[in-house]
Amino acid sequence: MDSFIPLCKADELPIGEMKAFTVGNRRILLANVSGTYYAMDGECTHECGYLDEGDLEEDTVVCPIHFARFSIITGKVLEGPAEEDAVCYKVEVRNGTVFVSFK
Ligand code: FES
Secondary structure (H helix, E strand, O other), rough: OOOOEEEEEEEOOOOOEEEEEEEEOOEEEEEEEEEEEEEEEOEEEEEEHHHOOOOOEEEEEEEEOOEEEEEOOOOEEOOOOOOOOOOOOEEEOOEEEEEEOOO
């Protein structure tokens, strides 16, 4: 069964913005794309750039270090130099709070 952990209130993260959260020893990136929330690992799979310090262009996250591009929806690398896809996490909004599941 999935165990969901609360990250923030949904209205704390406006459409088009993303933010990092520390959960245990993980850095999790949460993004609001057109009112839907998506979560994935917050460190770039290339050389661990902090993705929340990059840009969110619609559903694409751009790493601030060497500008790799990832889909926030699937975690897939859209453009290198990163080669490894990012891990995505299941997100649910319940009563105005955003939860993420790590399995
Ligand atoms: S650290 Fe992200 S592209 Fe190099």
